[in-house]
Amino acid sequence: MAVDMNMPILIIDDYKTMLRIIRNLLKQLGFDNVDEATDGSAALAKMRTRQYGLVISDWNMEPMTGYQLLQEVRADEALKATPFIMITAESKTDNVIAAKKAGVNNYIVKPFNAATLKTKMAAVLGDF
Numbered sequence: 001m002a003v004d005m006n007m008p009i010l011i012i013d014d015y016k017t018m019l020r021i022i023r024n025l026l027k028q029l030g031f032d033n034v035d036e037a038t039d040g041s042a043a044l045a046k047m048r049t050r051q052y053g054l055v056i057s058d059w060n061m062e063p064m065t066g067y068q069l070l071q072e073v074r075a076d077e078a079l080k081a082t083p084f085i086m087i088t089a090e091s092k093t094d095n096v097i098a099a100k101k102a103g104v105n106n107y108i109v110k111p112f113n114a115a116t117l118k119t120k121m122a123a124v125l126g127d128f
Contacts, residue, residue, distance in 0.1 A: 003128035007053025008033045012043040012069065013087070014061040022056060022087075028114045029121070030128070040064030044072055047079055054125065059088035059095065067099060074103040083124045087112075 009031055011022045019036050026034055035050070037043035041064045043057065055073070057066035064072075066086055073079045086099050089110045096107055105124040108116060122128060 003122075003125045004053060005030045005128065006033050007031075008035060008050060009054045009056065010035045010037065010043060010046060010052045011056045012037045012040065012061070012066065013058040014038050015058075018058065022117075025114045025117050029118050040066060040069035040072070043069055047073065047082070052082055054083045054085065054121065056085045056087060059086055059090070059099075067095075067102065070099065070102045070104055085120055085124060 009026060011019055011026070011034060013019050013022065016038075019038075023034050023036070035046060035052070037046055039061045040057070043055070044064070047055070057069055059066040070084055070086065073082055073084060083105045084103070085106045085108060086104045087108045087110060088095060091109045099107060106120045108120050
């Protein structure tokens with residue numbers, strides 16, 4: 001199944017610079033339909049009004065973390081099938097295991113480049 005390059009993608013990070021970096025990487029990969037949120041609760045509100053083909057979220061945010069967002073998404077009937085990639089600066093095994101148990105589709109450790117992002121996205125969505 002071909003990946004829809006026009007599918008809406010939601011990126012969530014509390015650092016505007018990181019949002020800009022991820023948006024630019026996605027653009028390099030051919031994805032232009034990108035929405036942003038700066039915390040988990042704002043992301044959840046957006047997800048309840050629009051269906052996203054992929055969510056890419058930072059782990060460490062206030063007041064709702066990416067991990068809490070993931071748990072909310074997986075608990076919501078309407079949202080639980082949404083592909084979800086977590087980004088973190090820490091490669092703690094405990095975090096990876098917790099995210100896997102909560103239903104994350106893939107995991108990226110900062111810093112990363114377009115090639116890493118593409119590999120992680122392809123593992124979740126299929127080749128593009």
